[in-house]
Amino acid sequence: MNFDKKGKKNLSLNVVSNKEHKGFGAGMINLSQMSSMIIDGDKAYIDIGALHAKSKVEKGIKFLTDKEEVPNGRKCWVAWVAVDRNEEGSYYAGVTVCEMLIDEEARRGWKILADHVNKMDKALKRKFILDGLDDTEKTALRTALIEHNQEWWENSGDELKEGLSA
Template sequence: MALNVVSNKPHRGFGAGTIDLSNVSCVIIEDGQAYIDDGAMHAKSKVERGIKFSMNKEDVPNGKKCWVVWVAVDRMEVGTCYGGATACEMLVDAEARRGWKILADHVNKLDYALKRRFILEGLSPEEKASLRSLLMAHNPEWWAASSEELKQGLA
């Protein structure tokens, strides 16, 4: 017996086609410091809590630049490594409780990290160094097994 909702192709079971986020972590870069905050997965990181976000940058004239970096962990023949990393910009004015971010960009960059891409444009040299230090300190073996593309992107 098969469940055929739209076509005559058999259903592949509960959860078929779902996205597994268990191998993705969220890194926040704030004031040049990188730290892991998995609350960002649901827009509830320390820096995002209590902030009303807008899609208009003009609504946040005094916002400070922060980044969410989606980091995907991958298992390869050489071992576990950082397989994808993408950075998303946002502005946060904690005093005014206002912020700017493009949710679609955050979702797309999360998808790109899951697809093992590295998109780190926009990060300053200080922010790249902070992210590199965090990743190296978090798991030196994963860093060593990671691709040269990531290492060069954070150089």
């Protein structure tokens, strides 16, 4: 708990924690089992910076809400990946994707922040939303998840595996 000079409680957002909260601060989002990946064409990689909109592809980009203002943008995706554990071990429990357009030359991009937040929430709630990915992007994400931890992939449910079959 943080206190100011007068001894009053300062509100602070604690988003990464592994302790159980009761009372003040209860119900905060726990991102300790959440990670973010970037899908950029035929490559997918972990980029934890996306949790704060500071991934490698997002840095230095001014984001707009009108897709038509980024006519030369290349399509990239943020994949929100939640990991859970059961009696068989850890597994990919929720995966959702959000589209972005990135024009590095113009330093402009397009994304809908509300969509990113809502999809992150859906992944935390153990949902799979992979709409919009083409076969190349599905293959890139599937490969990255398997290469990161094959056992987690094998322990994951059929919904994820079928959703990422190209």
